[in-house]
Amino acid sequence: MTTRRFFTEELNELQVKIAELAEDTKDVLKKSVDALFEKDIDSAQSIIDNDHFFNQKEQMINETAMILIAKQQPVATDLRRLIIAIKISADLERMADHAKNIAKSTKRLGAHHNITINPEIREMANLAMGMVDIAKKAYETEDISLAKELASNDDKIDEKYGEVTRELLEETANNPQQIQHIMQMAFTSRYIERYADHITNIGESIFYLVKGVSYDLND
Template sequence: MVAREQFQLDLKSIKDEIIQLAMLTEDALIKAVDALYNQDITLANQIIANDKLVDKRELDINNKAVLLIAKQQPVAKDLRRLIIALKITTDLERMGDHAKNIAEATIELGEHYLLTVHPAVKEMRDIAIEMVRVAINAIKYEDISVARKLSKMDDSMDELYETIIREMLEETATNPEKVQYVMQMAFSARYIERFADHITNIGESILFLVKGESFDLN
């Protein structure tokens, strides 16, 4: 096999691993919000433990990308592909961290805490999951029209986040004894909002890869 063909196979392998990492972060967020709603401390601890797998996958992908840059000295779009791979894996690792943070909020509240999770938290989670799937397609096909869809989805996320924060502040004003509950709900909503921001960063990375120009989807 000639060197160029091997290089293209290596690029495809990195892309496939990035998509698998994105799916891991999606699964982590789904389970993290489920743990919050169900006050499932066992599941929350499992999510925290599994975050080490996300960290390892990020490191493995980054090492492969850096090695390819060093060995092949790519130029133009191939170089952009590898630089973007490094950026995307960083965003995915941070998305995993935000899912872990939600799990930690669940543990902070405890399984005996009498709480009702704001319904918009699950709505935010559902939007974030749809954004991950859109981003995966943008990565897979290097499709800028798909990547641009993330901007409007992120706007919906921001609106829900603002609604939750406003209502949580009102809850604190009328029920000061619920400060701990309000804090953890606000934190959890913020973690999902930040999770989505990293997905828009991925969309921007795809736009840069294809166009060679910087774009702002936030």
């Protein structure tokens, strides 16, 4: 096998690992939101316990990228591909952290609370999971039009986050005795909003990979 072919295969493997991590990050968000709505404390605890998996995956991707940088001394697109692998894996790990934080909120709310979970939180999560699919496709196909699409989806999530926040503020006035629970709901919507921001970062990384210049998708 030629050195270049070997390097290309290792780059492809790295790309596959990142796509798998993205899929896992999407799954954990779904599980954490399901646990929230279903008051499933066991599932929430399992999400918290398994968070180390994401940290390990991120470290593995970083180490592979660093070894390839050291051994292959890449330039141009190859170098950018490895730099963004490190950045994207960091974003994915942070996204998994936000899912874990939702699981922690679920635990704090407990199995016996009687407040209604805002349906917008589910909508926000669905939108965010859709963004992961778009980001994955954009990464695999290096399609910057898809990367740009992430920004408009992120705006939709921001709007919903605003709605949820307003509703929860009203709720605090109507049910001041429930303020601890309402706070957990506010945190949860914030975690999803931040989760989506990291997907937008991934879109920016893809833009950098393709164009070689930094781009702020929020501008």
